[in-house]
Amino acid sequence: MKNFLVRDALVPSLAATTKEGAIRELVTALQRAGYFKPHEVDPVVSEILRREGLGSTGIGRGVAIPHSRHEGLPRLIGTLGLSKAGIPFDSIDGQDVRLVFLLVSRPDQPGPHLHALETIVRVSESDEFLNRLMAAGSRDEMWELIQNTPDPWARE
Amino acid sequence: MFGIERTATNTPDEGTGTPVENGPPPADNTPLRATVVIRNPQGLHMRPAMMFARIATRYRSSVTVRAKDRAVNGKSLLNLMTLAALPGTELELEVSGEDAATALPVLSKALAAPSADDIGPLLN
Numbered sequence: 001m002k003n004f005l006v007r008d009a010l011v012p013s014l015a016a017t018t019k020e021g022a023i024r025e026l027v028t029a030l031q032r033a034g035y036f037k038p039h040e041v042d043p044v045v046s047e048i049l050r051r052e053g054l055g056s057t058g059i060g061r062g063v064a065i066p067h068s069r070h071e072g073l074p075r076l077i078g079t080l081g082l083s084k085a086g087i088p089f090d091s092i093d094g095q096d097v098r099l100v101f102l103l104v105s106r107p108d109q110p111g112p113h114l115h116a117l118e119t120i121v122r123v124s125e126s127d128e129f130l131n132r133l134m135a136a137g138s139r140d141e142m143w144e145l146i147q148n149t150p151d152p153w154a155r156e
Numbered sequence: 157m158f159g160i161e162r163t164a165t166n167t168p169d170e171g172t173g174t175p176v177e178n179g180p181p182p183a184d185n186t187p188l189r190a191t192v193v194i195r196n197p198q199g200l201h202m203r204p205a206m207m208f209a210r211i212a213t214r215y216r217s218s219v220t221v222r223a224k225d226r227a228v229n230g231k232s233l234l235n236l237m238t239l240a241a242l243p244g245t246e247l248e249l250e251v252s253g254e255d256a257a258t259a260l261p262v263l264s265k266a267l268a269a270p271s272a273d274d275i276g277p278l279l280n
Contacts, residue, residue, distance in 0.1 A: 111242055
């Protein structure tokens with residue numbers, strides 16, 4: 001996860017209470033971390049919302065992985081936002097989302113995107129990991145946990 | 157693109173993730189199998205995996221998707237995503253149960269679809 005999540009864009013407490021708001025907050029965080037130009041925020045948000053319209057990326061257990069592809073990125077980038085209150089996301093299990101992993105990938109690099117999806121699915125199977133993430137009160141605490149969690153697929 | 161054969165083995169599901177009920181065991185214990193190559197240029201990403209799982213859950217048969225070293229429940233989106241199947245990956249699809257013969261060609265077509273948009277009509 002440390003290979004694609006951008007430390008400076010992590011959001012320990014999302015202010016947004018809607019799906020669209022959370023996505024905008026996280027894309028803006030990536031922009032402030034230097035990965036997008038200000039005028040790219042709107043098109044990236046729109047593309048992620050268009051993708052959500054084809055089927056929610058809420059995978060259950062309070063986790064969602066909104067994503068899109070975007071030309072011109074140096075590599076796959078992502079961030080994570082935590083919501084203590086929970087955000088309605090039309091998830092497959094109907095639960096509100098508390099962990100939003102947002103990914104933006106290069107169109108020509110499906111491999112890193114597929115591995116990132118796999119990694120998020122696998123780490124989300126661990127109640128302990130999800131609870132510890134939710135307990136993180138700062139960007140530094142989130143990053144420490146992310147850094148110390150090996151990518152499950154890399155162990156095989 | 158894919159070949160269909162009968163075999164006598166029945167390997168248990170070794171998938172990970174949230175348990176999703178798979179179908180009942182086959183009455184005659186002879187699963188149907190097909191080898192399918194992923195043709196979607198983005199690989200088996202979330203949307204085609206979700207659509208495949210949705211189609212698979214419509215059948216009573218169990219649906220197993222096997223990569224080189226592991227097998228997952230084809231009715232579970234989360235299981236399918238752990239395959240991280242890139243374009244060109246060869247997967248074995250195994251369907252066991254009373255409606256296996258109906259399910260296998262539809263599921264093979266869905267898994268081999270070059271785009272998630274091509275899977276849509278199979279849902280109707």
